[in-house]
Amino acid sequence: MLLKTAFGVGLVLALGFGAQDAVAHAKKETTQPADGIVLDASPPTIGMTFDKPMRVTLVSLTDADGRTFELSRTDNMQPVSEFSAAPPRLPMGRYLIKWRGLAADGHPMQGGFSFEISK
Ligand SMILES: [Cu+2]
Structure with a gap:
C-alpha cells in the first residue's frame, strides 16, 4: 500500500512537471516539407514552425549516404516562429533534416524530420 501510494505521488509529480514544461x-x-512526405521535385524551402520563437542554432540537411547539403538561411540566428531555409536543387533520394535550438525559456531543443524525392 505504501509503495503504491509513493508510486502514485511520483506519477502525479512527473505528469505535473511534464505538463508545465510543455507549456513553458x-x-x-509543423515542418516543410511535411515529415515523411514523398515529393516529385526538389522542395524550394526547408522549414519548421514553432508555437513560440525559437533560436535555431544548428540545422543540417543530409541524404541517405550522409552527404550534407548547404542550407541558405535568413533568420540571422535570431529567435523565429517560422524558420525557413533554401536548399540547393536536390536530386532524387531520401533526406533527413536535423535541428537544434534554444527555446525562449532557455531550454535546448532538438528535432528532426525526413522526406523523399521520387518520380
Ligand atoms: Cu522549456
Missing part, C-alpha cells in the same frame, strides 16, 4: 517552452508544430 516552444515546440515544433
Whole structure:
C-alpha cells in the first residue's frame, strides 16, 4: 500500500512537471516539407514552425549516404516562429533534416524530420 501510494505521488509529480514544461517552452508544430512526405521535385524551402520563437542554432540537411547539403538561411540566428531555409536543387533520394535550438525559456531543443524525392 505504501509503495503504491509513493508510486502514485511520483506519477502525479512527473505528469505535473511534464505538463508545465510543455507549456513553458516552444515546440515544433509543423515542418516543410511535411515529415515523411514523398515529393516529385526538389522542395524550394526547408522549414519548421514553432508555437513560440525559437533560436535555431544548428540545422543540417543530409541524404541517405550522409552527404550534407548547404542550407541558405535568413533568420540571422535570431529567435523565429517560422524558420525557413533554401536548399540547393536536390536530386532524387531520401533526406533527413536535423535541428537544434534554444527555446525562449532557455531550454535546448532538438528535432528532426525526413522526406523523399521520387518520380
Ligand atoms: Cu522549456
